[in-house]
Amino acid sequence: MSATHPLWEFVNISKSYPGVLANDKVCIKLLEGSIHGLLGENGCGKSTMIKTLSGVQQPDSGKILHRGQSVQIGDPLAARAKGIATVFQEFSIVPTLSVGENIFLGNMPKTRFGAIDWKKVHADAAQVLVEMEVDISTETITGQLSVGEQQLVEIAKAIAMDAQMIILDEPTAALGEDEIERLHQLLRRMRDRGTAILYVSHRLDEVERIVDEVTILRNGQVVRASGETEISVSQIVSAMVGEDIGEHYPKEHNTSAEIVLQADKLCTKNGVRNVSFDLHKGEVLGLGGVLGSGRTEIARALFGVDALTSGKIILDGKPRRFSNEMQAIKAGLALVPENRKFDGLFFNFRASGNITAASLSEISKMGILDLAAEESGTKRLIKELEISAQAEEKTVNFLSGGNQQKIVIARWLFSDAKVLILDEPTQGIDIGAKIAVYKLINTLTRLGKSIILISSDHDELLAMSDRVAIVQHGAIQRIEDASNLTHDDLVRASTEQTKSTKIQVNA
Structure with a gap:
């Protein structure tokens, strides 16, 4: 981490849509070698923040600082050029292409003659999957994979960029516990190498295990931020919804013998x-x-x-x-x-x-829908x-x-x-x-x-x-x-x- 500046910093970022103030003077610091949790209910402004840092959209006001210098991220290609990789909740894979092709899509290794180096595509993609401890052939057509396996390919795309900053939006939504644990081990290794990671998830128990810092949004505003994640799941929930919701799993037992x-x-x-x-x-x-x-x-x-x-x-x-x-x-x-x-x-x-x-x-009635x-x-x-x-x-x-x-x-x-x-x-x-x-x-x-x-x-x-x-x-x-x-x-x-x-x- 820089002695004086975070890697990326949002300063009073605001963004409005017709009738909605999605982000209201949001401030977030993202440090090198740190996993930062961005939390909040649906509609709180998380997706807007992610799109702003990814270059998908521009803020109405406020500043984005990179190593203390004000910058503009005009589009996703500019974000990639600045070392930002984003894994969106909505998949961006091409289902008719192979796993290897998807991992390096838009960044294919080339031979010295300018042609795509297919041997290197699959070898490098395989190396990324080995690091992730994922058992998927690089030749497999991605559309034939399960939802969870497609999610792993999305994450592999970001890792293959060797980015300084990785944004993960619900990266474990389709993964089981074993896959989650392996992903978390990988993220910790990347953090220890100095990568900044912005982690968005509704699975609060895993957030508690993996993040170093947390920012919680409600109604487009920061309602809680901590330099150390020493707040419990119940405190996170209370900050997110604005009240104590009580029992997380309100189970009733209604089983009969039938x-x-x-x-x-x-x-x-x-x-x-x-x-x-x-x-x-x-x-x-x-x-x-x-x-x-x-x-x-x-x-x-x-x-x-x-x-x-x-x-x-x-x-x-x-x-x-x-x-x-x-x-x-x-x-x-x-x-x-x-x-x-x-x-x-x-x-x-x-x-x-x-x-x-x-x-x-x-x-x-007689084949006609009764509206x-x-x-x-x-x-x-x-x-x-x-x-x-x-x-x-x-x-x-x-x-x-x-x-x-x-x-x-x-x-x-x-x-x-x-x-x-x-x-x-x-x-x-x-x-x-x-x-x-x-x-x-x-x-x-x-x-x-x-x-x-x-x-x-x-x-x-x-x-x-x-x-x-x-x-x-x-x-x-x-x-x-x-x-x-x-x-x-x-x-x-x-x-x-x-x-x-x-x-x-x-x-």
Whole structure:
């Protein structure tokens, strides 16, 4: 670190949009060799700050200092030239290109004749992945990877730049505990080499473990900053929301003896292996495991996305076999997918069109949509789930992540689903929205709905589940009461499955 100046400094930065003051005289110092946490609820101004430092947009007033000198960051290329690399929450990978090509996109190594040096592209990309302890072939087409693996490729792109400053916006949203720990070890090594890191995350327990300093925003203003991270999660939450919200995991136990769904030795071509379990009425059954363990594949098998090669599903005592998702929906199953943006929402629709999408036959007469029935049904759910009133007028792309997630869940309430499969339901949403989802889970189980909860957040999984099934290599290894398991148990189970870090290079 400079003896007199931080590496980067925001001084009274303000930025307005029509009707919104996104940043209001924000001051932040970013030091070399330090991991700085930028925290706050959705809409607090974090994304605006990130875009300003990344050159995506310009502040209305205030100064940006680099090593004490006032500078302008006119565009993302200027930011890159100044040693800033940004990993945005929204992926910027090209899905049709290989992992190696994506890692060096826009910065391809060249031969002395000016052609792309493909051997060096894959060799250097492989070296970055080795440093990250990630087992992905550099030749793999990126669109074929899981969401979590694509997230790791995004992070690899930033590391490959050898930047002085790295901005990470929700870098672990799609990662499991083992992947998070390896990423944190990497970030600590980079910090110790002098890199400045700006770290944005809604996972406050991991923020407490990884950051050296913290700035908390609320309504566009800095409400708390610390030179040392000696504030607890509860203090962070209170500063973010402006009040003490009490219990983070307000769990209710509503399980009954009645069995609603049975999985009997399910197998699929996508890696589900002899999966068996019972799900009780009003129960939350958690699926725990690392990225790639097969949790999502089990969900896809249950919901008819992937065909069963053997085994059977028994719903309300009757054997069922779903050839597609619509058959599963009609039988009373629902899936809230891991990636709501690509698989869960119609972004050009308002809440009403999204909520009724799975039940159009229920609000149609002679094939014509009954708009009055749609409006009344969706208004009721918007009110009951405390979804923003803006959802009635605006398309869902203008809503916060928490509101978007509640709209996906509202779809299945509208369809009167009996069993809801929630795949990472709190991924990428702030603490207030998370608690709203937890309370919604309680409401659902109180109504007799049954839930299969997939979560990479071990604390969340243990706190909100009645039982937890540990998944490894597409198979359920054991099922335990959540109260009998600890965080260490899940970490140990994850560690047992961790793949070799050998990287394949096909150059």
